[in-house]
Amino acid sequence: xxxxxxxxxxxxxxxxxxxxxxxxxxxxxxxxxxxxxxxxxxxxxxxxxxxxxxxxxxxxxxxxxxxxxxxxxxxxxxxxxxxxxxxxxxxxxxxxxxxxxxxxxxxxxxxxxxxxxxxxxxxxxxxxxxxxxxxxxxxxxxxxxxxxxxxxxxxxxxxxxxxxxxxxxxxxxxxxxxxxxxxxxxxxxxxxxxxxxxxxxxxxxxxxxxxxxxxxxxxxxxxxxxxxxxxxxxxxxxxxxxxxxxxxxxxxxxxxxxxxxxxxxxxxxxxxxxxxxxxxxxxxxxxxxxxxxxxxxxxxxxxxxxxxxxxxxxxxxxxxxxxxxxxxxxxxxxxxxxxxxxxxxxxxxxxxxxxxxxxxxxxxxxxxxxxxxxxxxxxxxxxxxxxxxxxxxxxxxxxxxxxxxxxxxxxxxxxxxxxxxxxxxxxxxxxxxxxxxxxxxxxxxxxxxxxxxxxxxxxxxxxxxxxxxxxxxxxxxxxxxxxxxxxxxxxxxxxxxxxxxxxxxxxxxxxxxxxxxxxxxxxxxxxxxxxxxxxxxxxxxxxxxxxxxxxxxxxx
Ligand SMILES: Cc1cc2nc3c(=O)[nH]c(=O)nc-3n(C[C@H](O)[C@H](O)[C@H](O)COP(=O)(O)OP(=O)(O)OC[C@H]3O[C@@H](n4cnc5c(N)ncnc54)[C@H](O)[C@@H]3O)c2cc1C
Ligand SMILES: NC(=O)c1ccc[n+]([C@@H]2O[C@H](COP(=O)([O-])OP(=O)(O)OC[C@H]3O[C@@H](n4cnc5c(N)ncnc54)[C@H](OP(=O)(O)O)[C@@H]3O)[C@@H](O)[C@H]2O)c1
Numbered sequence: 001x002x003x004x005x006x007x008x009x010x011x012x013x014x015x016x017x018x019x020x021x022x023x024x025x026x027x028x029x030x031x032x033x034x035x036x037x038x039x040x041x042x043x044x045x046x047x048x049x050x051x052x053x054x055x056x057x058x059x060x061x062x063x064x065x066x067x068x069x070x071x072x073x074x075x076x077x078x079x080x081x082x083x084x085x086x087x088x089x090x091x092x093x094x095x096x097x098x099x100x101x102x103x104x105x106x107x108x109x110x111x112x113x114x115x116x117x118x119x120x121x122x123x124x125x126x127x128x129x130x131x132x133x134x135x136x137x138x139x140x141x142x143x144x145x146x147x148x149x150x151x152x153x154x155x156x157x158x159x160x161x162x163x164x165x166x167x168x169x170x171x172x173x174x175x176x177x178x179x180x181x182x183x184x185x186x187x188x189x190x191x192x193x194x195x196x197x198x199x200x201x202x203x204x205x206x207x208x209x210x211x212x213x214x215x216x217x218x219x220x221x222x223x224x225x226x227x228x229x230x231x232x233x234x235x236x237x238x239x240x241x242x243x244x245x246x247x248x249x250x251x252x253x254x255x256x257x258x259x260x261x262x263x264x265x266x267x268x269x270x271x272x273x274x275x276x277x278x279x280x281x282x283x284x285x286x287x288x289x290x291x292x293x294x295x296x297x298x299x300x301x302x303x304x305x306x307x308x309x310x311x312x313x314x315x316x317x318x319x320x321x322x323x324x325x326x327x328x329x330x331x332x333x334x335x336x337x338x339x340x341x342x343x344x345x346x347x348x349x350x351x352x353x354x355x356x357x358x359x360x361x362x363x364x365x366x367x368x369x370x371x372x373x374x375x376x377x378x379x380x381x382x383x384x385x386x387x388x389x390x391x392x393x394x395x396x397x398x399x400x401x402x403x404x405x406x407x408x409x410x411x412x413x414x415x416x417x418x419x420x421x422x423x424x425x426x427x428x429x430x431x432x433x434x435x436x437x438x439x440x441x442x443x444x445x446x447x448x449x450x451x452x453x454x455x456x457x458x459x460x461x462x463x464x465x466x467x468x469x470x471x472x473x474x475x476x477x478x479x480x481x482x483x484x485x486x487x488x489x490x491x492x493x494x495x496x497x498x499x500x501x502x503x504x505x506x507x508x509x510x511x512x513x514x515x516x517x518x519x520x521x522x523x524x525x526x527x528x529x530x531x532x533x534x535x536x537x538x539x540x541x542x543x544x545x546x547x548x549x550x551x552x553x554x555x556x
Pocket of ligand 1 (some may be wrong): 010011012013014015032037038039040051054058062067108110128147148149150369375408
């Protein structure tokens with residue numbers, strides 16, 4: 001009899017989970033508290049239900065070829081970066097194509113997930129759900145939690161002396177939907193993540209003035225790269241990761257910072273990273289222009305509020321503030337678990353590969369989507385779900401719980417004693433993380449073999465963008481369309497741009513274009529061959545390589 005799997009949440013991660021259960025002949029039942037799929041991508045006019053959802057103007061920050069399910073490319077006429085409505089449509093198309101909707105119980109909230117008394121033998125869970133006031137209990141062989149990383153607003157009011165005296169409007173970005181209501185006002189936005197930058201830019205068109213306060217600063221990246229190609233497709237490439245592993249980190253850092261400062265100098269724009277703070281990056285095409293035009297003013301961190309004004313750390317005071325928007329991010333929690341699982345799951349070092357809680361004697365619980373990647377979350381959640389479902393079936397094994405707990409506790413102690421850096425909130429390198437999971441499943445592309453069997457494809461896999469289709473080329477879950485999807489990814493990228501073709505306007509590419517396009521990959525291929533055969537490089541101590549961070553990669 002097929003194992004029954006409870007999937008909690010029908011967002012991007014929940015849909016991956018349902019599909020992967022079906023691919024492995026498991027029987028999924030998905031519980032979704034709202035009345036639709038898509039999770040935070042389903043726009044609603046208000047946030048009265050307390051759910052985090054996109055604001056109206058949101059545009060994806062990862063392009064379509066890098067942010068699709070690995071066996072379901074976007075239709076070719078979809079724009080490369082799209083508004084929330086189009087992205088949601090894609091999720092709907094995915095759900096309909098694979099017939100996922102019939103496995104979802106909408107308006108059903110999961111209230112508790114507890115181990116059955118015989119858990120140590122069966123690995124089964126009791127799941128209590130509530131649908132319009134009626135409670136139900138059912139037994140499941142496995143559970144996939146995909147309730148989202150952005151469940152609750154992070155509103156650190158205690159860090160802002162005087163905020164309770166402040167008489168203007170105060171809100172968190174979870175409540176922000178459209179710019180209406182802010183016309184002609186002086187608005188202070190606190191927190192410079194992707195949301196802070198987006199809201200500041202949007203309000204700059206109607207507000208009297210937008211002030212944007214940041215403690216850290218940030219690197220700002222454009223959606224389009226040189227030649228107008230989507231940024232993620234240009235940087236998230238295997239050969240970049242390869243270079244990152246062999247070049248010293250200081251050189252990589254230097255190259256990248258030079259590149260990031262080429263469009264505008266971050267110091268001049270007040271966006272440079274504060275000394276001692278972890279560098280971060282956002283995607284925003286307009287923020288520098290708004291700063292240049294004075295419609296957004298960058299400020300340091302807040303010192304205190306008065307009834308009507310804000311005092312900043314650098315001693316400057318901004319008077320007559322009408323509204324403060326906290327774009328200070330989100331937290332997540334698992335209210336349906338009992339202790340110690342409830343707390344343990346929020347500590348990422350206790351999640352093996354950010355999926356399996358270390359303390360369970362049976363591997364029948366998987367956390368899907370609790371990751372920060374330097375690329376698309378969607379591609380990451382899909383591989384997590386593919387791996388998890390194979391673990392449920394016993395086709396993939398993970399180390400025993402005692403070993404995982406011992407390792408995690410040791411790490412925790414080292415972090416507490418300041419002997420180890422807590423990297424659990426850092427963004428993970430996209431290609432390395434996906435390759436890691438893929439190798440557990442047996443779907444990591446074997447590049448040397450591919451070069452022998454299919455050089456054209458291998459070339460695109462190694463030197464081209466690391467699109468999700470790469471994980472469908474071989475092994476369990478192989479998709480026959482993957483090769484073609486990879487070889488046509490640039491066609492789908494350019495198709496929505498070619499809306500005006502003039503007869504006779506075809507321009508043959510110049511020699512320098514070919515040199516730019518192929519010269520670097522050819523050079524790198526040669527270097528790779530030299531590297532592989534060089535005894536000297538093989539002797540480079542592993543420790544040195546560990547220190548070199550994969551720095552040539554992009555961000556979400
Ligand atoms: C504003 C914003 C913009 C973003 N833009 C991008 C982007 O451009 N590109 C990108 O790659 N990533 C982006 N992300 C990251 C985003 O997290 C992922 O793209 C993805 O949507 C996460 O999906 P999810 O399914 O994990 O979570 P969610 O979309 O949050 O879905 C979780 C689902 O679980 C349900 N749920 C929760 N608790 C329960 C319960 N107890 N019982 C039943 N159901 C429950 C919720 O109702 C919801 O439907 C963005 C995030 C935010 C906040
Ligand atoms: N598609 C898109 O374009 C898009 C748009 C929006 C969001 N997103 C995604 O949505 C997710 C959430 O993004 P987000 O911007 O809402 O949150 P976020 O990335 O967590 O950023 C929140 C910011 O708030 C500031 N902050 C945090 N704690 C603070 C404190 N105690 N006091 C003062 N400031 C504090 C920090 O900025 P400082 O250090 O600068 O102060 C921090 O970077 C991310 O994954 C993001 O990529 C994507």
